[in-house]
Amino acid sequence: MSEGKKKITLKDIAEKTGLSVNTVSRVLNKKPYYTKEVEAKVNAACKELGYIVDMNASGLRSGSTHTIAIVFDDLINPFYSYTTDIISKRFEEKGYNVIMFSNNGRTSYVDYELMRSVMARKPDGILSFLEPASDMVDFIKETGIPFIIFGRDGAPYGMIGVDADEVYGGKLAGEHLLSCGYRNLAYIGSWHDVKVCLDRQKGFEEALASQGAALAPDHIFYIREQEIDGILDKIVEDKIDGILCFNDVIAFIVVEALEARGMEAGVHYGIMGFDNVQQMMRMPRFLTTVDVGCYEFAEKGAEVMLDLLSGEETEKPAFRDAHKSFLVQGRSTVVKQ
Amino acid sequence: MSEGKKKITLKDIAEKTGLSVNTVSRVLNKKPYYTKEVEAKVNAACKELGYIVDMNASGLRSGSTHTIAIVFDDLINPFYSYTTDIISKRFEEKGYNVIMFSNNGRTSYVDYELMRSVMARKPDGILSFLEPASDMVDFIKETGIPFIIFGRDGAPYGMIGVDADEVYGGKLAGEHLLSCGYRNLAYIGSWHDVKVCLDRQKGFEEALASQGAALAPDHIFYIREQEIDGILDKIVEDKIDGILCFNDVIAFIVVEALEARGMEAGVHYGIMGFDNVQQMMRMPRFLTTVDVGCYEFAEKGAEVMLDLLSGEETEKPAFRDAHKSFLVQGRSTVVKQ
């Protein structure tokens, strides 16, 4: 490891140009009042010495770190990584850097421990894929830092949420499975207390109800809370023929596990998910899914945050109203003979 | 937006306890020399007032920001998002936060503009998925900040790289395609100047050579540099029957595009990729691929960085030597009749 070149600071630029650090700072930040000559001198010196601002110092004094915290479960689910990619690039374009925080799978919530490490970085804004724990709602509001719940409904917390109409999506899924002729249906969610998971389930059940069908209570599963083998046993025993999963990744896991039991998706049963991750990765379309329009979704999330940070009131239509989810047909569901 | 509660600083804790900020700081950082009573008082006051350290201020003074920069192309390719997930979690466990930097697809290199924004954050370490531009190598070394090239060979730059034996992987792929009976082969890379891309190609060609076969120069493509339609035209015209792609995402794109031309992977031709992204997402195994052992790969990358940061000399075997890539058979390649 080499020694590390002497760090160039404003002071060095000041000395080089014969100006004060104050004036140099003003030029670099394009604050009013300096002559063209001074500007040229400062820029030349910065270039020659390779000056790079220290954002930590700047943030400490000015109160704005130009940093946005993104909080999530994991980056393995493409829904997270794809949207994070788009969102973080929008932030970077506007001069914000992104600091990542994950709950490391500890809980499905933003808890105090997580907020503590977020706050230690003094971000200008927080975009969270996770809902706040109920005892954290006031804490978060009191920080005064713009906080956006992305992909989840903010209303129950009195917070800003950027989300889709998940009940509608669940309805689409239910109608599709019924139209294929599947009658013995199941829902495999993630956690029983995650609203978006429940909303999709709700829409699913509404679709069934409108056609006189229903989801048996013991055909509702939560894969993060139950042993997968138990779920599979039940599916096999009860001859379930149509499965809606909370998301595509869960659907893939179930497809793989049922394959090991000799059941093939699209042949012995129908299964579908949510998110259309295949499209994100340009994969061949195997799984039937509900596409929520992730690109526009992510753009909207970034836009809402950037509006908040710039102090603009955002009276534009919510993503939920502006975009409609749509069904993407794959080979994992077929019209039953 | 609410007002934002008064920020609690060390000064507040000092006043509350009747101690000096200095002593409070020492207790919180567990520096030697304080009594149990003082410790208890400080901890109680911090808890009561909800003190959270300001890492920016701390980093400014101490010189260590407890921050690691991760630099990448995009998070859309699961190879990046999966490994980033694992790596960033290891960093978090050790008390480092991750700041993300992307080149926004501008180039395939770490250039000055990118390094400038990285340096402005004064990270303790930099883990880059991208190779440095040739004129940036000295610049990066002179910063004295630990810099790891992840997934690429560092040797050409005299830098630390954590990478796999890519030539070996290419060889595996070549042997597999030949063993299936494909004879009219092509390679589809990303960029012509990315070493890992060339290494896979090299291994591929070595495997062919050892069996008296060869890759025609006009059957070597770079998808980031050429129009995809031109590539497809050539594949169809020249009746190419076996394709190795630099990675799975490229393979999926090609599979999809050729499908539109009536050619089905595993039927009309064989195709394979690298990375085994299907496994990461628990997807059904469609594409034949070379698996590099991404989990261990990512762990190794994190370990090397953490060793550098802790000042330990790492004389452990390189990932390249400790792990062997292996072939994962999917339905996209079959033994020709």
Added chain:
DNA sequence: CTGAAAGCGCTTACAG
């Protein structure tokens, strides 16, 4: 239009 001073919230050296 420019500069000298103060201060952001910490930690580091040093003195007691």
Added chain:
DNA sequence: CTGAAAGCGCTTACAG
């Protein structure tokens, strides 16, 4: 074992 002072590199008032 504890504290008063200085300083990290900037930006913000304020004075000229």
